[in-house]
Amino acid sequence: MIEQTRDGGDAATRKLEEQKEFHSYVWGIALALMLTLAPFALVHWAAMPGLSLLSVIGAFALVQMVVHFRFFLHIGFWQKREDLQLILFSTLLLVIMVAGTIWIMASLAMRMTLPAQP
Amino acid sequence: MNTIGHFQYVCMKTNRFLSNADCSPLKKMQRLMHTEHNNLRKPSSRVEPVPARRASLACVAALLLAGCSGDTHLSFLDPQGPVASAQRWHFVEALAVLVVFVAIPVFAITPWILWRYRYGAKSSRYTPNWNFYGPLEIASWAGPVVIVVLLAIIVWRDTHALDPYKPLASDQPALRVQVIGYDWKWLFIYPDQGIASIGVFALPAGRPVAMQLTSATVMQSLHIPALGSQIYAMGGMVTQLHLQADRPGRSLGENNMYNGNGFHQQRFTAVAMTPEGFDAWASEVRSSGIALNEQILKVISQRSTRAELNAALSQPRSPDGNFYFSGATAALFPAVVMATMGGTMVAPAKAPQEPANTAAPAARKPAAPATEKVQ
Amino acid sequence: MNLSDILQQPLGRMSPESLPFWQMLHDPTEGNVINGVIATGAASMVVIGAIIAVALITKYRKWGVLWSEWLTSPDHKKIGIMYVVLAFVMLTRALIEAALMRSQQAFGLGGGFLSPEHFAQLFSTHGTIMIFFVAMPFLTGVINYAMPLQIGARDVSFPVLNSISLGLTAAGAALVMISLCIGKFSTGGWFGYPPYTEASFSPGVGPDYWIWALTLASLASTLSGINFAVTIYKERAPGMKLMYMPLFTWTALCTSIIMIFAMPPLTVATAQLALDRYLGFHYFTNEFGGNMMHFVNLFWLFGHPEVYILVLPSFGVYSQVISTFSGKALFGYRSMVMATTAIAILSFGVWLHHFFTMGQNANINAVFGIASMLIGIPTGVKVYDWMWTMFRGRVRFTVPLIYSIGFIYLFVLGGITGILLANPTIDYQVHNTVFLVAHFHNVAIPGALFGLLAGYHFWFPKAFGFRLNERLGMVSAICWIFGFMLAFFPLYALGLMGLPRRSVAYNEPSYVPLEIAAFLGAILLTVALVTLVVQLWVSIKHRDENRVFVGDPWDGRSLEWSVSAPPPEYNFAVIPVVTGRDAFTIAKEAGNAYQLPDTYADIEVPKNSAMGPVLGAIGLALAFGLVWHIWWMVILFFAAAVVTMIVHGFARDTNRIVPAQQVRQEHRRWFDAVAAAKAISREDERKSANQGLAEQALPGVPA
Amino acid sequence: MNYEAIKHPGLNLGSAHGRDHDAAEGMVFGFWVFLMSDAILFSMVFATYVTSVGATAGGPGPHELYDIKSVFIETLLLLASSFTFGMASLALKYKHGTARLIGWLAVTLVLGVAFLGFELHDFASMFSKGAVPSRSGFLSAFFDLVPLHGLHVTGGSIWLICLVGQIAMYGVDTQVKLGLMRLALFWHFLDIVWIAIFSVVYLAGLT
Ligand code: HEA
Ligand code: HEA
Numbered sequence A: 001m002i003e004q005t006r007d008g009g010d011a012a013t014r015k016l017e018e019q020k021e022f023h024s025y026v027w028g029i030a031l032a033l034m035l036t037l038a039p040f041a042l043v044h045w046a047a048m049p050g051l052s053l054l055s056v057i058g059a060f061a062l063v064q065m066v067v068h069f070r071f072f073l074h075i076g077f078w079q080k081r082e083d084l085q086l087i088l089f090s091t092l093l094l095v096i097m098v099a100g101t102i103w104i105m106a107s108l109a110m111r112m113t114l115p116a117q118p
Numbered sequence B: 001m002n003t004i005g006h007f008q009y010v011c012m013k014t015n016r017f018l019s020n021a022d023c024s025p026l027k028k029m030q031r032l033m034h035t036e037h038n039n040l041r042k043p044s045s046r047v048e049p050v051p052a053r054r055a056s057l058a059c060v061a062a063l064l065l066a067g068c069s070g071d072t073h074l075s076f077l078d079p080q081g082p083v084a085s086a087q088r089w090h091f092v093e094a095l096a097v098l099v100v101f102v103a104i105p106v107f108a109i110t111p112w113i114l115w116r117y118r119y120g121a122k123s124s125r126y127t128p129n130w131n132f133y134g135p136l137e138i139a140s141w142a143g144p145v146v147i148v149v150l151l152a153i154i155v156w157r158d159t160h161a162l163d164p165y166k167p168l169a170s171d172q173p174a175l176r177v178q179v180i181g182y183d184w185k186w187l188f189i190y191p192d193q194g195i196a197s198i199g200v201f202a203l204p205a206g207r208p209v210a211m212q213l214t215s216a217t218v219m220q221s222l223h224i225p226a227l228g229s230q231i232y233a234m235g236g237m238v239t240q241l242h243l244q245a246d247r248p249g250r251s252l253g254e255n256n257m258y259n260g261n262g263f264h265q266q267r268f269t270a271v272a273m274t275p276e277g278f279d280a281w282a283s284e285v286r287s288s289g290i291a292l293n294e295q296i297l298k299v300i301s302q303r304s305t306r307a308e309l310n311a312a313l314s315q316p317r318s319p320d321g322n323f324y325f326s327g328a329t330a331a332l333f334p335a336v337v338m339a340t341m342g343g344t345m346v347a348p349a350k351a352p353q354e355p356a357n358t359a360a361p362a363a364r365k366p367a368a369p370a371t372e373k374v375q
Numbered sequence C: 001m002n003l004s005d006i007l008q009q010p011l012g013r014m015s016p017e018s019l020p021f022w023q024m025l026h027d028p029t030e031g032n033v034i035n036g037v038i039a040t041g042a043a044s045m046v047v048i049g050a051i052i053a054v055a056l057i058t059k060y061r062k063w064g065v066l067w068s069e070w071l072t073s074p075d076h077k078k079i080g081i082m083y084v085v086l087a088f089v090m091l092t093r094a095l096i097e098a099a100l101m102r103s104q105q106a107f108g109l110g111g112g113f114l115s116p117e118h119f120a121q122l123f124s125t126h127g128t129i130m131i132f133f134v135a136m137p138f139l140t141g142v143i144n145y146a147m148p149l150q151i152g153a154r155d156v157s158f159p160v161l162n163s164i165s166l167g168l169t170a171a172g173a174a175l176v177m178i179s180l181c182i183g184k185f186s187t188g189g190w191f192g193y194p195p196y197t198e199a200s201f202s203p204g205v206g207p208d209y210w211i212w213a214l215t216l217a218s219l220a221s222t223l224s225g226i227n228f229a230v231t232i233y234k235e236r237a238p239g240m241k242l243m244y245m246p247l248f249t250w251t252a253l254c255t256s257i258i259m260i261f262a263m264p265p266l267t268v269a270t271a272q273l274a275l276d277r278y279l280g281f282h283y284f285t286n287e288f289g290g291n292m293m294h295f296v297n298l299f300w301l302f303g304h305p306e307v308y309i310l311v312l313p314s315f316g317v318y319s320q321v322i323s324t325f326s327g328k329a330l331f332g333y334r335s336m337v338m339a340t341t342a343i344a345i346l347s348f349g350v351w352l353h354h355f356f357t358m359g360q361n362a363n364i365n366a367v368f369g370i371a372s373m374l375i376g377i378p379t380g381v382k383v384y385d386w387m388w389t390m391f392r393g394r395v396r397f398t399v400p401l402i403y404s405i406g407f408i409y410l411f412v413l414g415g416i417t418g419i420l421l422a423n424p425t426i427d428y429q430v431h432n433t434v435f436l437v438a439h440f441h442n443v444a445i446p447g448a449l450f451g452l453l454a455g456y457h458f459w460f461p462k463a464f465g466f467r468l469n470e471r472l473g474m475v476s477a478i479c480w481i482f483g484f485m486l487a488f489f490p491l492y493a494l495g496l497m498g499l500p501r502r503s504v505a506y507n508e509p510s511y512v513p514l515e516i517a518a519f520l521g522a523i524l525l526t527v528a529l530v531t532l533v534v535q536l537w538v539s540i541k542h543r544d545e546n547r548v549f550v551g552d553p554w555d556g557r558s559l560e561w562s563v564s565a566p567p568p569e570y571n572f573a574v575i576p577v578v579t580g581r582d583a584f585t586i587a588k589e590a591g592n593a594y595q596l597p598d599t600y601a602d603i604e605v606p607k608n609s610a611m612g613p614v615l616g617a618i619g620l621a622l623a624f625g626l627v628w629h630i631w632w633m634v635i636l637f638f639a640a641a642v643v644t645m646i647v648h649g650f651a652r653d654t655n656r657i658v659p660a661q662q663v664r665q666e667h668r669r670w671f672d673a674v675a676a677a678k679a680i681s682r683e684d685e686r687k688s689a690n691q692g693l694a695e696q697a698l699p700g701v702p703a
Numbered sequence D: 001m002n003y004e005a006i007k008h009p010g011l012n013l014g015s016a017h018g019r020d021h022d023a024a025e026g027m028v029f030g031f032w033v034f035l036m037s038d039a040i041l042f043s044m045v046f047a048t049y050v051t052s053v054g055a056t057a058g059g060p061g062p063h064e065l066y067d068i069k070s071v072f073i074e075t076l077l078l079l080a081s082s083f084t085f086g087m088a089s090l091a092l093k094y095k096h097g098t099a100r101l102i103g104w105l106a107v108t109l110v111l112g113v114a115f116l117g118f119e120l121h122d123f124a125s126m127f128s129k130g131a132v133p134s135r136s137g138f139l140s141a142f143f144d145l146v147p148l149h150g151l152h153v154t155g156g157s158i159w160l161i162c163l164v165g166q167i168a169m170y171g172v173d174t175q176v177k178l179g180l181m182r183l184a185l186f187w188h189f190l191d192i193v194w195i196a197i198f199s200v201v202y203l204a205g206l207t
C-alpha cells in the first residue's frame, strides 16, 4: 500500500486530513440537530394534520440516519467495500422482515375483530 | 327431567335423519368399542364409577348415535363437500405436475448417468474439466422456472377461490355457527336455532355453513378434513370458516394444534343431515338439551376431555359422549371473545397465577368494552 | 423477589417433587409406574453416563489433557471435533426418544403405554434437540473443521469466540439433559407457541427450560455465524477470490449469513416469552392486549431460515463429494453459487408458509406460497448440476457417494412435498398433520443429516489420519436410506388420512398397519445408527492398516487435502497461493502439489483460553437458576459473567509463537512421508495400500 | 484520495498506526456484522411495538404517558455524546495524547449517564401513572423497546469505563485502540437506533 505510507508519513497531509474530519463531525452534529429540532417542533406545536405529520417525521428520521452513517460512521457511497454492502444487505433483510410483519399483522388485525352481531 | 331419556331421543333423531344406511352390525360394534375405550382411557379417576345402569344406557345411545359411522370420512381425498373436493382437485393437479416434471426426470436420468459413467465403464466419455455448457445451464434454470410459473397460476387462483373467509356461493342462506375452542372440546353454538353441542357438529347437507371461531383458552385449529379447510381459533380473536356438506354422512373433526394432555381426544363428528332432519334435530335439542347457563359454562371451561366433563357435571349428562344444549344465545360468543381480551377470562382452574406485578390494581379490572382491538 | 424470598427459598421452586420418580412413588397407578420407570431410567442414564465419563477420565488421568488439549483449545479443528461429539451424544438421546414415540404410536390405537404428558415431552425434547443440539452443532462442527482448511487459513478470525460459542452450545445441551433429571421439559413442541407456554397454562419449569436452552443455543449460533462470515471474508489465502472458493465454503458463508440475521427474531421471541412468564408482561397472553400471533410470526421469521441453515452446509458437502468421487470439476459452479445465495436470501421471504391457516388474507397467503415455491428453482438447479457433474465423470461408489445418491432421490421427494405444502389450499388440509411431519423429516434427514454423514465419512481420514471401515459404512448407509423410507413414507398416507401430528393415540384401526410399518422403519434406523457406532469402533481398532498420513486419500480437489492428515495445528506450514478453483487439483496437475519452501517463518497462534468452558459453565448455572427461580444463583452468575468478560478485556499477550524450527521439522517429517508413499490409483483407494497419495495418472479423455 | 478508501471504510485508525491499523481490519468488520445482527434484533422489537400500539387494553396510551420535553433533552444529550465520542476518535487517530483522549471519553460518559438518568426518570413517572409493563400489550412492547436501548447504552458505558481502565493500565495499546474503535461504532449505532425510537415511539405516538 504505497498510498498509505505516503499519507501516513507526511505530517502536513495528516493535519489537513484531521481538519477535514473535524469539519465532517461538525457538519454531522449541525445537520443532526436541525433534523431533530424540526420534527420535535412540528409535533410540539401540532403544526400539521396527523398522517402527513407522520410521514414527515419518518422522512426526517431517515435523512438523519443517513447523516449519521455518513458523518459519524464514515460510510459513503463511493466506497465499494464490505461495510456498505453489508449495511445495504442488512437493510434489505430488515425491510423484508419488518414490512412483512406489518403487512401480515395488519391483515390479521383487520380480519380478526369481532364482527358486529346482528 | 329424564335426562337420559331425552338424550336417547336426541341421538335417535340425529341418527334417523342420516340417510346413510349402510351400517353393518360389525362396524357398529367397532365404533361402540372405541367410544368406550375413549371413555376409559382418560387420566382422571373421577369418571370411573359410572353406574352400571347408566353405562348400559350409554351403550344404547352411543350405538344409536354412532351406529352408522361405518364410514366416517377421514380425508379430503374422500371429499364430502365442495371445498374439500376443490382442494382434492388442486392436490391432484399440483402432484401431477410435480411427479411428471420433477420427480420422473430426476429418477430416470440419475441411474442412467450412474451406470453409464461408473468408474468401471472405461469406454464412456470422461471429461474431467468440463464444467460449463450454456444450453444445459439455461435449461437447468428454465425448467424449474416454468414449473413454478405453472404452479403459481393455480396457487393464485385457488388461494383466492378457497379463502376460508369467503362465503360459499349458494342459493340458500348460510347457517350461522359459532365455535368456541375449550380445552379439550369444541362448543358449537347455533345462535339462530338457540342450541349448542359438544362432540357433534350437525349441519344440513347442501347448505353452506358460516362459522366464526374463537378460543376460550390456548390456540387451537379446527379441522374437518372431508369438508374443508382448517383454521386457527385464538383467544380474543375471531376467525372465520365456510364449509358445506353435499350429502348426509359423517366426517371426522379434530383439533390440529397441540394444546395439552387431552389434545388427541378433542375430536368430534361432523354429521351432515338432510335439511328436514337438521331442523327436527335442532328443535329436539332445543326442547330437551341441557340449559346452557353460567354454571354449566364454567364447568365446560375447565381443562377436561369430554368424558371428564361428563363426570364433572353435577349429574352425568352425556350417555353417548356428546352434549346437547338448549338456550344458547348469540351473546355468548362475543362475551367469550371480550372476556378473553379484557382479562376476566379464567385461565384453567389448575393454573391461575397472579401476574408478578401487583402495582397496577386497575389492571385487574376488566377493560371497558374493548374498543382497542387486539391486533 | 426480595431478600427474604431469597433467603427463605435457597432452592427456588425446586422440591423433591421435581424428581422423575416422585409421582410414581406417591401415586403408583399402572400408568404412573410405566411412565415413572421410563423417566427414571432415562434420568439415570444421564447420571450414570456422566459418572462413567468422569470415572474413566479420572482413572486414566486425562483431566489435564482434556483441559489443556481440548476444552481450552482455540484450534478450530479441535473445536469442530468437539461440536460433532456433542452432536453425537445428543443424537443418542433424541434417537431413543424417536424410537419411543414410534413404538407408542404403533400401539397407539386407543391407548398405548405412554401418558399423554410423557409423549408431549418426547416430541418437544426430540424436536428441540434434533434441531438445536444435533443438527446445528453437527454442521457448526463440520464447518469449523473444514472451512478454514479449504480457504487456506490458519484459524478462524476469532478463535476464542469460537470456543465460547461451543461452551454456550454445550451449556444449552446440558440444560436439556438436566431437565431429564430434575423437573420436566416443556410440552409445547419445538416451537413452544404461547399462550400454551404462558405461565397461566404451563406454570411449571418446562417452558423455562426450553426458553433458556434456546437462548444459549441461539446466542452461540449468532456468534458462530459472525465468526465464520468474517473468516471467509478476511482470512482467505492470497489469490483466492470469492469465485475460487470451494462450494462448501460458499454454503458455509450463506449459512453464516442466515445465522447472523435469523437468530435475532428467535431471541426476541424467547425473551418476550420469558418476560411474560417471569414479570407478567403481556406480549402473547390472552389477556390485556397480548397477541400470540406475534410469537408465531417472530418464531417463523427465524424458523424458516433455520431449516436452510440445516440444509445448506450439506448441499456444500454433496457438491464436494460428488465432484471428488466423479473425478470431475463441479458442473455449473457459477450457477451453484448463485443458487446458494438465492436460497439464502429467499429463505427470509417465505416464513408465513408455516401459518397459512392463521387467517390472513388470500393475497398474503398466495404471495408467500409462491415465494416458497420460488425456492424450488435454485434448489432444482443444484440438483441438476449435481447430476451433470456425474455426467461424463468416473463415478466411484464410495460411502459418501451412496449418501449423495440417496439424498438426490429422497430429497427430491421431500422437496416435492414441500412444494405441495407451499400451496395454501393444500396446506389448509395437511397443516399440522403427520403429512407435515413426513415432509420435514424427508428434507431434514436425507437433506441435512445424510450430508453431514457423507461429510463425516469424507473428512474423517483428514481429521484422524485413518479411513473408516468401508463395508460397515455401506451397510449403515443402506440402512439409513431404506430405514428412512420405511419410517416416514407411511406418515404421508397417515397425514392424508387425517392424523394430526403430536397425537399420542388415535381411534382409527385403519391407521395401524401404517404405524407398524413406520415402527419397523425406526428399528431399521436404529440398526443404522448402531452400525455406525460399530464402524467407528472397528475402524479405530484397525486404524494402523488404514493410515493416510500423507493426507489425500480421495484425490481431493480443495486445499484441505494438501496438508497432512491430521493437519498440524497451524494448518499450513506455508500459506498456499491460489490461482484458480479446485486449487489442489490445479497444483497436482501442474506437478507442484508437494514442494518444500526455501524458508520457514515463525507462526503466531492463539494461546489456550479458559473463556469457553468458563462462560459455558456460568451460562449453564445462570440458566439453571433462572429456570428454578433461584435468585441468588442468578445474581451471582450474572455478575460472574460480567466480571469474566471484563477481566477478559484486560488480558494481554494472548498469542504464542510456533518457532520456524518446529514448523520446519514437522513439515519435513510429512514431506518424507509423501516421498516414501506409493501413489495409488482410484481402484485401490479403499484398500490399505492407500496412504493418502493420489496417482495423477488418470488420462483425461478429451471431450 | 486518502487511505480510508483503501483500508476498511467506516471508522479508521489510519496508516500512522501501522500494525494496529491492519489488526483492526477483521475486528472492525466483525463488529459491523454484529451490529447488523443487533439491528435486526431492534427491528423486530420495533415491529412488535408498531403492531401493538393499539393494544392498550383500556389502560393509558401514548398521549397520557409521553413527555416530549424530556425526550427532547434525552435526544440532545445523546447527540452531543456522539459528537464528543467523535472528538475522542480524532484524539485517538491523530495521537493527541492520552489526557485529551480520556477527557473526551469522560465527557461522553457523563452525557451517556445523564441520558440514562432522564430515561429512568421518564420510566418512573410512567410507573407512577400506573403504566407498568404488565398493564397492557402496548406497555409491554414499550418497555421492551425503549429499555432495550437503555440497556445497550448502559452496556456501552460500562465498556467505556473498562477501556479507560485499560488505558490507565497499559496505555493506548493495540487492544485499547481496537476496543475504542468498536465502542465508537456501537455508540454511533445506538444513536441511530435512538433516532428511530424518538420518531416511531415518541413523536409518532404524540401526533
Ligand atoms: C434434524 C431434525 C430431526 C431428525 C434427524 C429427526 C429424526 C427422527 N425423528 Fe423427528 N422430529 C423433528 C426433527 C428431527 N427428527 C422435529 C423438529 C419434530 C417436531 C417436534 C414437535 O412436534 O415440536 C420431530 C418430531 C418427530 C415425531 C413426532 C411426530 C408427531 O408429532 O406426531 C416423531 C415420531 O415418531 C419423530 C420421529 C423421528 C425418527 C424416528 C427419527 C430418526 O430415527 C431418524 C433417523 C435419523 C437419525 C438417527 C439422525 C441421523 C444423524 C446421524 C446419523 C448423525 C451421526 C452422527 C455422527 C456420525 C457424529 N420425530
Ligand atoms: C432441512 C430442512 C427443510 C428443508 C430443506 C425444507 C424445504 C422446503 N420446505 Fe419445509 N419444513 C421443514 C424443514 C425443511 N423444509 C420443517 C422442519 C418444517 C416444519 C416445522 C414444524 O411445523 O414443526 C417444514 C414445514 C414446511 C412448510 C409448512 C407446512 C405447515 O406447517 O403446514 C412448508 C410450506 O410451504 C414447507 C415448504 C418447503 C419448501 C417449499 C421447501 C423447498 O426448499 C424445497 C425445494 C426442493 C425441491 C422442490 C426439490 C428439488 C427441486 C427440483 C428437482 C427442481 C424442480 C422443482 C420445482 C421447480 C418445484 N416446509
Ligand code: CUA
Pocket (backbone or CB within 6 Å): B015, B020, B021, B022, B023, B067, B068, B069
Ligand atoms: Cu343408523 Cu345407519
Ligand SMILES: [Cu+2]
Pocket (backbone or CB within 6 Å): C303, C304, C307, C351, C353, C354
Ligand atoms: Cu419453512
